[in-house]
Amino acid sequence: EVELVESGGHLVRPGGSLRLSCRASNFTFSDYAMDWVRQAPGKGLEWISSISSRGSHTYYTDSVRGRFIISRDNGKNSLDLQMNSLTADDMGVYFCARGNLGDPTIQGYALDKWGLGILVTVS
Amino acid sequence: DIQMTQSPSSLSAAVGDRVTVTCRASQNIRTFLNWFQQKPGKAPKLLIYGASILHSGAPSRFSGSGSGTDFTLTITSLQPEDSATYFCQQSLTVPSVTFGQGTRLEIK
Numbered sequence: 001e002v003e004l005v006e007s008g009g010h011l012v013r014p015g016g017s018l019r020l021s022c023r024a025s026n027f028t029f030s031d032y033a034m035d036w037v038r039q040a041p042g043k044g045l046e047w048i049s050s051i052s053s054r055g056s057h058t059y060y061t062d063s064v065r066g067r068f069i070i071s072r073d074n075g076k077n078s079l080d081l082q083m084n085s086l087t088a089d090d091m092g093v094y095f096c097a098r099g100n101l102g103d104p105t106i107q108g109y110a111l112d113k114w115g116l117g118i119l120v121t122v123s
Numbered sequence: 124d125i126q127m128t129q130s131p132s133s134l135s136a137a138v139g140d141r142v143t144v145t146c147r148a149s150q151n152i153r154t155f156l157n158w159f160q161q162k163p164g165k166a167p168k169l170l171i172y173g174a175s176i177l178h179s180g181a182p183s184r185f186s187g188s189g190s191g192t193d194f195t196l197t198i199t200s201l202q203p204e205d206s207a208t209y210f211c212q213q214s215l216t217v218p219s220v221t222f223g224q225g226t227r228l229e230i231k
Contacts, residue, residue: 004166035218044225045159045167045210050218059218095166104218108173110157114166 002027002113004096009118016086016122022079022096022115030054030074033099035111036081038120040092048094049081053102063089086122093117125149125213129223136201137231144196144226146211151191155215158187158196161225162207171196172214198228206230 008020022034036048049070050059058070069082079096097111126149136142146156154174161167169178171187174194184199198205211223 033218045212045222047218047220047222061219097167100172107155107217108214109217109220110169110172110178110214111167112169112172112178114168116164116166 002098004098004113004115006094006096006115006118009094009120011121011123012086014087014122017082017084018086018120020081020083020094020096020118020120022081024077024079024096024098027098027113029072029077031102033102033104033109034070034072034079035097035099035104036070036079037095037097037111037114038090038092039095039117040089043092045095050099050104051079052104057103057105059104083120086120088122091120091122093119124219125152125216125221127211127213127221127223129209129211129226131226132224133227133229135229135231138201138203140201142198142201142205142228144209144211144228146189146194146196146223148192148194148213152213152215154190155213156187156189156194157212157214158185159210159212160205160207161210167210170209201230203230 003025095117096115098113100112156174158171159167170181208225
């Protein structure tokens with residue numbers, strides 16, 4: 001069964017940095033684009049970032065562009081999110097999710113497997 | 124950005140009931156609409172993609188319909204395990220997608 005496990009979340013001060021990781025297993029990681037989605041406390045889901053299957057193309061929502069960096073290591077089946085200059089607005093549960101295609105810019109791209117999420121607290 | 128508006132924000136229904144959740148897009152998204160189920164403390168699960176295509180493993184009592192700006196998620200014969208929050212999401216403007224605010228479904 002496909003498994004995605006996030007790690008790295010904890011309490012950080014405003015202006016601080018944090019690196020989240022997602023370990024993938026039981027599928028050919030290098031075939032799929034990957035995303036990060038977050039959920040602020042009591043709020044809905046917000047797309048944060050995507051990376052193509054080979055890691056050659058990355059995409060960000062406006063509010064994190066220039067502060068967050070998404071990356072992947074296909075040899076290690078891992079996805080990372082480096083988060084810098086954190087603010088209270090960045091607080092929430094961060095989900096790692098697998099896309100159903102290698103290119104996240106193809107219309108109809110869907111996130112078909114998700115991790116349990118990891119909590120990031122900025123205070 | 125395309126705004127996604129779900130209604131109702133919450134509802135309560137009995138086992139065996141037929142339940143409908145609606146999602147409206149602020150502009151035409153054709154059939155680029157996905158539905159997710161999220162239970163507390165659990166990972167979201169893809170239920171429906173392409174507005175009406177049942178994702179592998181999703182129970183057949185779930186169905187989706189609609190195109191353009193108006194979409195519906197229907198659960199026929201509600202089961203206790205269907206208690207969850209349901210989100211719609213547009214996939215027209217990938218990768219920058221947007222989600223609805225969610226509909227919390229409670230089983231009476």
